[in-house]
Amino acid sequence: xxxxxxxxxxxxxxxxxxxxxxxxxxxxxxxxxxxxxxxxxxxxxxxxxxxxxxxxxxxxxxxxxxxxxxxxxxxxxxxxxxxxxxxxxxxxxxxxxxxxxxxxxxxxxxxxxxxxxxxx
Numbered sequence: 001x002x003x004x005x006x007x008x009x010x011x012x013x014x015x016x017x018x019x020x021x022x023x024x025x026x027x028x029x030x031x032x033x034x035x036x037x038x039x040x041x042x043x044x045x046x047x048x049x050x051x052x053x054x055x056x057x058x059x060x061x062x063x064x065x066x067x068x069x070x071x072x073x074x075x076x077x078x079x080x081x082x083x084x085x086x087x088x089x090x091x092x093x094x095x096x097x098x099x100x101x102x103x104x105x106x107x108x109x110x111x112x113x114x115x116x117x118x119x120x
Contacts, residue, residue, distance in 0.1 A: 036076065042077055045077060046077070046082065047113070056094070
């Protein structure tokens with residue numbers, strides 16, 4: 001852990017306990033956010049949606065997964081507020097709704113998926 005991070009987390013640097021409580025609450029939100037991302041299919045769905053709106057059928061084909069599996073993961077992402085759904089006739093289209101999720105997917109791409117990123 002860097003010196004800067006250590007100073008940032010030093011309890012004596014906070015003005016009062018309410019700031020520590022707020023940080024703990026924010027850490028809870030962050031872990032919930034990361035848990036939602038910590039699933040291969042959900043992460044891949046978000047990666048595909050980062051390039052634009054996709055139908056359920058398109059996502060099934062891209063992921064090589066069956067419709068019930070894709071729908072289950074889409075439901076979790078919808079509950080978390082990461083994606084929006086739009087109906088056009090019988091087709092349902094999904095798009096990214098959470099800017100934080102988009103930023104996180106972009107960062108994960110840079111770190112792990114971009115050609116030449118490799119494993120570290």
